[in-house]
Amino acid sequence: MHHLVIGNSIAGIEAAITLRRRDPAARITVVSAESDHPFARTALMYVFCGQLRHEDTEFYDRGLYERMKFERVRARVVSVQPGEHAVTLDDGRTLNYDRLLLAVGSAARRLPMPGAYDDPPVHHFVTRKDYEALDAAAKPGKRAAVIGGGLIGVEVAEVLHQRGLKVHWLVREPWTWPVALDPKEAGVVEEHVRHEGVDVRTAAAVNGMTRGAALTLDVNGEALEVDLVVGAIGVVPNTGFLANSGILLARDGSIETGDDLQSTSSPDVFAAGDCACVTWADGARRPETLWYTGRDQGRAAAAAMVGDSVKYRRGTWYNSAKFFDLEYTTAGFVPISDTAGRKHPGGGHWQTWFQKHPTEAATLRIILKDDRVVGFNALGRRWSTDVWLRWVHERRSLAFVLANLAESTFDEEFMAPFPVLPTATLEEGA
Numbered sequence: 001m002h003h004l005v006i007g008n009s010i011a012g013i014e015a016a017i018t019l020r021r022r023d024p025a026a027r028i029t030v031v032s033a034e035s036d037h038p039f040a041r042t043a044l045m046y047v048f049c050g051q052l053r054h055e056d057t058e059f060y061d062r063g064l065y066e067r068m069k070f071e072r073v074r075a076r077v078v079s080v081q082p083g084e085h086a087v088t089l090d091d092g093r094t095l096n097y098d099r100l101l102l103a104v105g106s107a108a109r110r111l112p113m114p115g116a117y118d119d120p121p122v123h124h125f126v127t128r129k130d131y132e133a134l135d136a137a138a139k140p141g142k143r144a145a146v147i148g149g150g151l152i153g154v155e156v157a158e159v160l161h162q163r164g165l166k167v168h169w170l171v172r173e174p175w176t177w178p179v180a181l182d183p184k185e186a187g188v189v190e191e192h193v194r195h196e197g198v199d200v201r202t203a204a205a206v207n208g209m210t211r212g213a214a215l216t217l218d219v220n221g222e223a224l225e226v227d228l229v230v231g232a233i234g235v236v237p238n239t240g241f242l243a244n245s246g247i248l249l250a251r252d253g254s255i256e257t258g259d260d261l262q263s264t265s266s267p268d269v270f271a272a273g274d275c276a277c278v279t280w281a282d283g284a285r286r287p288e289t290l291w292y293t294g295r296d297q298g299r300a301a302a303a304a305m306v307g308d309s310v311k312y313r314r315g316t317w318y319n320s321a322k323f324f325d326l327e328y329t330t331a332g333f334v335p336i337s338d339t340a341g342r343k344h345p346g347g348g349h350w351q352t353w354f355q356k357h358p359t360e361a362a363t364l365r366i367i368l369k370d371d372r373v374v375g376f377n378a379l380g381r382r383w384s385t386d387v388w389l390r391w392v393h394e395r396r397s398l399a400f401v402l403a404n405l406a407e408s409t410f411d412e413e414f415m416a417p418f419p420v421l422p423t424a425t426l427e428e429g430a
């Protein structure tokens with residue numbers, strides 16, 4: 001049996017390890033265009049800041065391939081022929097397989113405005129190559145525009161600011177990181193980041209850019225001169241090379257998979273990680289672009305590849321991040337806030353409890369459905385998602401959660417409890 005894994009990041013490498021454990025005699029080949037050794041792109045910002053060396057982001061030791069008897073191929077796959085069970089590499093070679101795993105992840109979404117890719121083109125911050133180009137260009141004292149209000153945008157704004165560039169963070173939406181934050185939470189982030197010295201502009205549409213002595217952006221009709229631009233408007237699945245393969249792709253380019261992560265169109269082809277279109281808890285179908293879900297999908301896909309009966313379903317949502325020293329923690333179901341105000345996401349009685357800390361840049365939002373707590377969203381403090389998820393599963397009331405909040409404080413011994421004050425609000429909708 002020859003298992004061929006394309007991509008050696010979290011989804012691909014976890015799949016390869018699972019395959020080896022399950023099938024000691026199998027031939028396992030891992031193809032990667034990016035690096036010899038798997039590394040955590042989630043930690044690229046710490047390398048940029050000089051806090052880690054690139055080697056420190058490698059999440060397995062360098063003896064892994066040899067120990068696991070993985071064959072390493074450093075090349076880019078340019079096409080797949082599922083009918084022939086074969087892939088073609090950019091060096092002209094062909095590799096055959098019995099089972100193929102596509103764990104090809106995602107790349108930066110390209111900026112749509114005119115002039116973005118004229119010479120010198122805008123930067124991104126997703127791949128190692130992106131990192132190297134930005135690292136070379138970002139000299140202290142230069143002026144940078146970061147376009148995009150999400151997590152990668154704020155991380156890039158932070159590392160450039162930390163390096164001594166003058167940073168303009170340009171967010172098209174009315175508030176920052178709208179898929180995760182509501183306007184009140186975003187207000188706390190914006191105030192905090194401005195206080196650090198970054199020029200934060202919301203409702204800032206970049207209509208185009210021209211090059212002369214400097215790069216001039218048209219932002220809402222006004223000129224903004226900078227030395228470099230970073231596009232951080234999300235990611236797209238790395239699946240362009242599958243266009244003529246017959247492998248079924250969703251509208252966003254991700255690979256359509258069944259519950260067992262097998263391609264819905266091509267037997268013996270599986271997908272995992274950022275490039276796989278999967279079913280979410282609410283029934284929606286799209287990729288889960290998270291590190292830990294990449295790990296879980298890689299393991300599940302490998303089990304399916306060796307013939308197990310697999311039904312991949314992610315557990316209840318949780319996530320955490322940190323930017324400009326501001327913690328972000330979420331767990332359970334937190335609907336995306338709408339510019340039109342709070343809404344009822346579906347049937348049932350939805351409510352939102354919210355409180356801002358009186359003196360710290362910290363907030364806590366609790367979502368209720370039919371008087372039971374279903375989700376948490378917090379800034380500024382570090383919380384235990386384990387405890388929050390347990391409370392969601394136990395269908396706890398708001399009164400119970402507020403009375404026991406200290407139990408979910410991550411640094412319980414070192415911090416004053418998050419105060420529950422009469423100024424907290426309980427609004428209809430979520």
Ligand SMILES: Cc1cc2nc3c(=O)[nH]c(=O)nc-3n(C[C@H](O)[C@H](O)[C@H](O)COP(=O)(O)OP(=O)(O)OC[C@H]3O[C@@H](n4cnc5c(N)ncnc54)[C@H](O)[C@@H]3O)c2cc1C
Pocket residue numbers: 006007008009010011012031032033034035041042043044045075076077078103104105106107125126127152155238241272273274275288289290291292294320321
């Ligand atoms: C800056 C940044 C910060 C992030 N922070 C977080 C975070 O805090 N928490 C979190 O959960 N997630 C975070 N993410 C997202 C997380 O990194 C991804 O969800 C995760 O890396 C996806 O893993 P993957 O294995 O699916 O694919 P990827 O990590 O995208 O890797 C895919 C690999 O496949 C290779 N490949 C692609 N096409 C081909 C081809 N044709 N031939 C050969 N090889 C190919 C690529 O070169 C790459 O090495 C962050 C992402 C970025 C960019």
